[in-house]
Amino acid sequence: MKQIKKQVRHPLDDLLRIDRIPHIWCPGCGIGTAFSSCLIAMRESGIDLEKTVMVSGIGCSGRGAGYVNLDSYHTTHGRAIPFATGMKLANPELNVVVFSGDGDLFAIGGNHFIHAARRNVDLTVVCVNNFTYGMTGGQVAATTPLKAKTTTTPVGNPDTPFNLPLLAYASGATYVARWTILHTRDLTESIEEALLNRGFSFIEVLSPCPVNYGRRNKENGIDSLKIYQERTIIRNDAQPWELDIDFDRGIVLGKFIQTERPTCTDRYDNTCRPKELIEGEKGLE
Amino acid sequence: MRPAVLTGEYFMTGDVACAEGALAAGCRFFGGYPITPATEVAEHIAGRLPEVGGTFIQMEDEIAAMASIIGASCAGVKSMTSTSGPGFSLMMENIGLAICTETPCVVVNVQRAGPSTGLPTQGAQGDMMQARWGSHGHYDIIALAPSSPQEIFYQTIDAFNLSETYRLPVLIMTDEMIGHLSERVVIPDAKKIKTVSRPRPKGRKDRFKPFEPGPNGVAPMAHAGEGYHIHVTGLTHDERGYPVMTVEAQKAMMAQLMGKIQRNLDDIIRTEAYRLEDAEVVIVSYGVSARTSLAAVDEAREQGIKAGLLRLVTVWPFPEAQIRNLAKKVKGFVTVEINLGQIHLEVERCAAGKVPSFLVGHPGGTIITPERVVEALKEFF
Ligand SMILES: Cc1ncc(C[n+]2csc(CCOP(=O)(O)OP(=O)(O)O)c2C)c(N)n1
Ligand code: SF4
Ligand SMILES: [Mg+2]
Numbered sequence: 001m002k003q004i005k006k007q008v009r010h011p012l013d014d015l016l017r018i019d020r021i022p023h024i025w026c027p028g029c030g031i032g033t034a035f036s037s038c039l040i041a042m043r044e045s046g047i048d049l050e051k052t053v054m055v056s057g058i059g060c061s062g063r064g065a066g067y068v069n070l071d072s073y074h075t076t077h078g079r080a081i082p083f084a085t086g087m088k089l090a091n092p093e094l095n096v097v098v099f100s101g102d103g104d105l106f107a108i109g110g111n112h113f114i115h116a117a118r119r120n121v122d123l124t125v126v127c128v129n130n131f132t133y134g135m136t137g138g139q140v141a142a143t144t145p146l147k148a149k150t151t152t153t154p155v156g157n158p159d160t161p162f163n164l165p166l167l168a169y170a171s172g173a174t175y176v177a178r179w180t181i182l183h184t185r186d187l188t189e190s191i192e193e194a195l196l197n198r199g200f201s202f203i204e205v206l207s208p209c210p211v212n213y214g215r216r217n218k219e220n221g222i223d224s225l226k227i228y229q230e231r232t233i234i235r236n237d238a239q240p241w242e243l244d245i246d247f248d249r250g251i252v253l254g255k256f257i258q259t260e261r262p263t264c265t266d267r268y269d270n271t272c273r274p275k276e277l278i279e280g281e282k283g284l285e
Numbered sequence: 286m287r288p289a290v291l292t293g294e295y296f297m298t299g300d301v302a303c304a305e306g307a308l309a310a311g312c313r314f315f316g317g318y319p320i321t322p323a324t325e326v327a328e329h330i331a332g333r334l335p336e337v338g339g340t341f342i343q344m345e346d347e348i349a350a351m352a353s354i355i356g357a358s359c360a361g362v363k364s365m366t367s368t369s370g371p372g373f374s375l376m377m378e379n380i381g382l383a384i385c386t387e388t389p390c391v392v393v394n395v396q397r398a399g400p401s402t403g404l405p406t407q408g409a410q411g412d413m414m415q416a417r418w419g420s421h422g423h424y425d426i427i428a429l430a431p432s433s434p435q436e437i438f439y440q441t442i443d444a445f446n447l448s449e450t451y452r453l454p455v456l457i458m459t460d461e462m463i464g465h466l467s468e469r470v471v472i473p474d475a476k477k478i479k480t481v482s483r484p485r486p487k488g489r490k491d492r493f494k495p496f497e498p499g500p501n502g503v504a505p506m507a508h509a510g511e512g513y514h515i516h517v518t519g520l521t522h523d524e525r526g527y528p529v530m531t532v533e534a535q536k537a538m539m540a541q542l543m544g545k546i547q548r549n550l551d552d553i554i555r556t557e558a559y560r561l562e563d564a565e566v567v568i569v570s571y572g573v574s575a576r577t578s579l580a581a582v583d584e585a586r587e588q589g590i591k592a593g594l595l596r597l598v599t600v601w602p603f604p605e606a607q608i609r610n611l612a613k614k615v616k617g618f619v620t621v622e623i624n625l626g627q628i629h630l631e632v633e634r635c636a637a638g639k640v641p642s643f644l645v646g647h648p649g650g651t652i653i654t655p656e657r658v659v660e661a662l663k664e665f666f
Contacts, residue, residue, distance in 0.1 A: 020527060050510065052510075066516060066528060072514075072517070073356075073509070073517045073518075074516070074519065074528075075355075075360060075382060075519065076352070076378055076379055076519060078348075079352040079382075083352040083359075085342070085353050086314065086316055086353030087509060088360075089340045089342060089357065090313075090356070090361070090364070091362070091508075091510060111345050111348050112347065159516060248342065272335040272341075274336050277286065277335075277336065281376070
């Protein structure tokens with residue numbers, strides 16, 4: 001038998017829980033690409049990884065926390081953000097990254113998202129938007145395009161999907177971007193910027209779920225990538241209200257918002273803490 | 286700026302005493318959501334936490350409040366929330382997360398009459414079974430039931446200590462009457478307050494397994510950001526914290542979660558006996574109803590009924606052995622509680638086949654009077 005060449009180490013090995021590979025993601029799934037971008041960004045950004053935590057909710061995307069070789073918390077469906085909020089406020093030294101799915105963050109967890117953005121909690125939220133509930137077999141989500149077929153909308157989705165960047169912007173996020181898993185370089189750069197942004201940062205990543213979404217909409221994995229290539233336009237100056245998901249008209253990608261505003265912790269310290277306490281702490285530095 | 290332990294003598298409500306007890310126990314994070322009759326716990330601690338270096342946040346709902354205190358605890362800070370029935374219902378899923386991930390935290394339920402919105406401003410003890418079984422799946426829980434503002438102060442410290450010792454959420458099942466009752470509360474010197482913190486890991490970080498039990502059967506807890514690279518999940522997991530979807534893994538994890546409580550019942554269960562030595566009839570009660578029962582014992586004895594009281598300071602885990610032992614000696618039991626028979630079911634179960642067990646219950650909204658208990662004793666025995 002021919003000797004198999006010694007496997008080269010994967011460049012992200014040190015950030016992965018190798019003992020948990022193979023992962024659960026299907027062939028052709030985009031989550032792994034979004035996840036890799038996230039890990040590369042974490043490393044490239046220069047943030048202290050020992051102080052970096054990944055928090056996920058429930059779903060295929062929510063399994064992200066299980067594969068990163070850092071402190072990682074796989075919580076309940078929809079509740080990654082309030083869990084992360086408690087963690088960040090209890091120890092502001094932590095870099096807290098929320099990696100989860102569209103269903104998790106915007107249906108069951110939608111209320112938490114808008115409130116964390118409003119407060120400008122210093123979190124980096126990466127949402128893998130595959131337009132469906134992948135893990136439970138492909139039901140309609142708050143992000144499913146109009147007319148798309150899912151197991152619970154067998155003849156087509158009658159409802160309009162959220163424009164996630166607009167929702168994030170309107171709620172008060174200080175960094176907002178949208179990319180696809182085909183635009184890995186831009187995506188990685190964006191996550192890096194988001195990690196370094198003090199405040200609530202949101203990145204939407206369009207990602208194929210060929211098994212439970214694509215299959216029902218005559219779209220295999222390669223088709224999705226072609227769509228991401230041919231029907232997207234990069235417009236960093238686009239207004240948030242111009243970002244509706246409509247594949248016929250074309251999807252706008254880019255970094256739309258990057259602003260500064262005091263974080264939740266800044267405001268709490270300045271407003272609620274006795275002045276003596278804050279000055280006392282400054283004196284110690 | 287006031288200190289964390291407000292040593293002194295006060296006239297305060299149960300809700301405020303609860304908040305002060307939490308601060309004395311070392312609680313430094315509170316995630317809450319307003320609800321009558323628990324709001325004052327949050328209101329009081331909101332003003333107090335920032336001056337002792339802690340953080341208060343009013344979350345967008347009770348689901349978020351519960352999630353936030355688990356997150357804070359995982360970051361290494363003792364944390365608490367308070368609520369009443371409707372909010373308690375919303376917290377249930379994440380209480381299960383805290384059970385499964387062995388995350389210490391304290392949940393206070395100032396009970397009001399239900400179901401649903403019920404009687405928002407009027408007390409009851411109708412959530413006792415929800416406290417036991419409210420989250421899905423099988424698990425053990427610890428729940429305390431204070432009978433006065435002074436006691437809620439100490440019980441809150443005790444709740445934190447139990448929660449930290451055994452790494453699980455501990456419930457304080459109080460009620461509107463105690464929460465809104467103003468009484469004398471003495472807060473001792475800070476040095477006199479014993480506080481416990483969760484077991485912590487020692488040794489090599491790369492070999493650490495976050496769910497491997499230590500010598501006392503409880504796993505040491507590493508916090509986020511300490512370099513242990515832990516994974517924590519609500520999925521069935523092994524000692525490394527890794528999800529394992531097998532029947533064997535489920536069995537092993539359940540044995541660990543239940544075992545740490547079941548092996549330590551003697552350390553956890555707290556009851557108080559009043560005139561029990563020669564009692565022929567045992568009243569079992571807790572919280573505000575235990576105060577009713579105390580008066581009823583004296584009155585019944587005046588009238589020639591040899592009554593005694595077993596007050597459940599901890600309601601869960603249930604003092605099964607104690608009831609079984611009493612059942613061998615006495616004529617019967619009467620459970621006094623402001624619901625239509627919850628702890629009564631437990632007493633009945635443990636006394637079954639030996640002596641009869643009766644209920645003096647009430648659907649909620651007001652206390653049960655001692656007179657009613659005495660009347661019932663006369664009728665039953
Ligand atoms: C409270 C609760 N409701 C429902 C579920 C079932 N559930 C698991 S994952 C999921 C949807 C996940 O969708 P999304 O966040 O988009 O993740 P994806 O699998 O698509 O990556 C649902 C509904 C659950 N785990 N918990
Ligand atoms: S079901 Fe869809 S989202 Fe989930 S792993 Fe498979 S392809 Fe990915
Ligand atoms: Mg999805």
